[in-house]
Amino acid sequence: MTTPRHVPVMLDRVVELLTPALDHDGAVLVDCTLGLGGHSEAVLERCPRARVVGIDRDPEALRRASERLAPYGDRFRGVHAVYDEIPDVLDGLGLPAVSGFLFDLGVSSMQLDLAERGFAYAVDAPLDMRMDSTTGQTAADVLNTYGAADITRILRDYGEERFARRIADRIVAERQREPFTTSARLVALLYDVIPAPARRTGGHPAKRTFQALRMEVNDELRVLERALPAAVDAIEVGGRVVVESYHSLEDRMVKRAFAAATRSDVPVDLPFVPEGQEPALRLVTRGSEQAPEEERADNPRAASVRLRAIERVRPGGPSSTPSRPHPRGVA
Known part of the structure; x- marks a missing residue:
């Protein structure tokens, strides 16, 4: 088994955004995507009054992070759960x-770097892609059982793949000959189906398909849709929610949820917001933030990150839901 690398994305900025919320006795941060614990370690080191609850659905990630954070004693608590x-x-x-x-x-650094997990397309491995390898369907199950229309939808919506229908039709035809079990065969199919001019732009031709399969296998967007309002509802006054997204669909969902939580119900033509009717939350970041250019050059995983943060400024307020309209003036 290979040893994974772990380079937390926008580490200093994330800690900077969280520090004001954690600078008091009894402060608790919930790291909903613990991974190998890089962000949590920085918080425990730089915010000495805070405790961290680390959630991860991957038992191996939870084990490794718990070992890494053991020196912090009871200031860290790991929980095996979906966020x-x-x-x-x-x-x-x-x-x-x-x-x-x-x-x-x-996907976490560990999951990408451990070839046997099947997330990476650069090496041949079983088509698994489950973040929790103890339960649920695998990527091979999706490829071998979904109809062409559903495979097309997944590749188009989650992978933004231009050739989704063509790829789906070939997958359905090829699995009749032999079920898909490993990544190399899928990668070869993608090289064959995607036209040569398209393969020369936009990165590796398998990147979009593998991303789409991973998101489907782990139900990532629906999990996020449920988690965002739960997190917003659970922060105390002065508390913050910080989100790093790497996919446009994720970022749009975060943007909508944060906009809903910070919108005002005051009529548009009212020149001021009456006392007591201010939104219960405010945006900490204006729009989304990107990683600095030097970080993007050093860490490829930082290239697509979009960071957003929100803070509760008073009690109450409605639960944020991704379906609500944007408030006035939110970027």
Whole structure:
């Protein structure tokens, strides 16, 4: 088994955004996507009054991060869960509210770097792609059982793949000859189906298909849709939610959720917001932030990141839902 590398994306900026919410006794950060614990380690080091609850659906990631963070003793608590289970996790820990949430979305460094997990297209490996390898369908199950229309939808919506229908039709035809089991055969099919001019632009021709399969296998967008309002509802006054997204669909979902939570119900033509009717939350970042150019050059995983943050400024307010309209003036 190879040893994964771990380079947390926008580490200093993430800690900077979280620090004001964690600078008090009893502060608790919930790291909803613990991974190998790089962000959590920085918070524990730089915010000495804070504790961290680390959630991960991947038992191996949880084990490795727990070993890494063991020197911090009872300031760290690892929980095996999917991050849309936030209410259950907090109830189980006796925490009615917390000081912050961090979401670092997408596949973790460990999952990408361990070839045997099947997330990477650069080496031949079983087509698994489950973040929790103990449960659920694999990428091979998707390829071998979904109809052409559903495969097309997944590749188009999650991978933004221009040749989704062509790829789906070939997958369905090829699996009749032999079921898909390993990544090399899928990669070869993609090289054959995607026209040569298209293969020369936009990165590796398998990147979009592998991303789409991973998102489907792990139900990533629906999990995020449930988790965002749960996190917003669970932060105390002064608490913050910080999200790093790597996919346009994820970022749009975060943008809508944060816009809904910060919108005002005051009529548009009213020149001021009456006292007591201010939104319960405010945007900390204006629009989304990107990684600095030097970080993008050093760490390819930082190239597509979009970072957003929100803060609760008073009690109350409606639960944020991704379907609500944007508030006035939100970028």
